Amino acid sequence: MKTRHKIxxxxxxxxxxxxxxxxxxxxxxxxxxxxxxxNINNVHFIVVAKFLGMGSIIQATPLLRTLKHAYPDARLxxxxxxxxxxxxxxxxxxxxxxxxxxxxPWALTWSSLRVLARLVRRKIDLYFDLEVYSAY
Numbered sequence: 001m002k003t004r005h006k007i008x009x010x011x012x013x014x015x016x017x018x019x020x021x022x023x024x025x026x027x028x029x030x031x032x033x034x035x036x037x038x039n040i041n042n043v044h045f046i047v048v049a050k051f052l053g054m055g056s057i058i059q060a061t062p063l064l065r066t067l068k069h070a071y072p073d074a075r076l077x078x079x080x081x082x083x084x085x086x087x088x089x090x091x092x093x094x095x096x097x098x099x100x101x102x103x104x105p106w107a108l109t110w111s112s113l114r115v116l117a118r119l120v121r122r123k124i125d126l127y128f129d130l131e132v133y134s135a136y
Contacts, residue, residue: 009105044125045074045075046074046076046125047078047124048063048064048078048079048130049127049128049129050078051102052131052134054084057078057084064078067126075096077097077122078091079115080100081099083102
């Protein structure tokens with residue numbers, strides 16, 4: 001999938017979907033009275049997402065180290081594109097790796113849904129989105 005197509009998809013589909021899901025998440029948090037406190041006892045699963053830029057993934061290493069130090073019993077998951085697999089596989093701090101296939105629109109859709117389903121089952125406690133210019 002070309003970068004131009006990714007940008008258009010993100011702008012016209014990703015941003016509205018992100019707004020809707022964020023609103024739903026906040027509403028459900030209020031309705032379910034979810035405890036959003038962060039301490040060593042209630043953080044069990046942490047996700048860090050960075051899709052573009054291999055250098056940025058390497059620069060995230062101090063963050064990963066800090067998270068592991070602050071929450072030693074929590075599992076740390078890193079989400080990125082399949083193209084960055086060989087870099088993320090070398091990060092010893094990461095317990096689990098999930099990959100999104102962005103080679104085409106259908107591959108992106110299905111791999112995103114698979115990753116999302118896995119994350120929902122894992123009950124994420126902390127999610128760090130390291131993408132600056134993308135709603136994805």
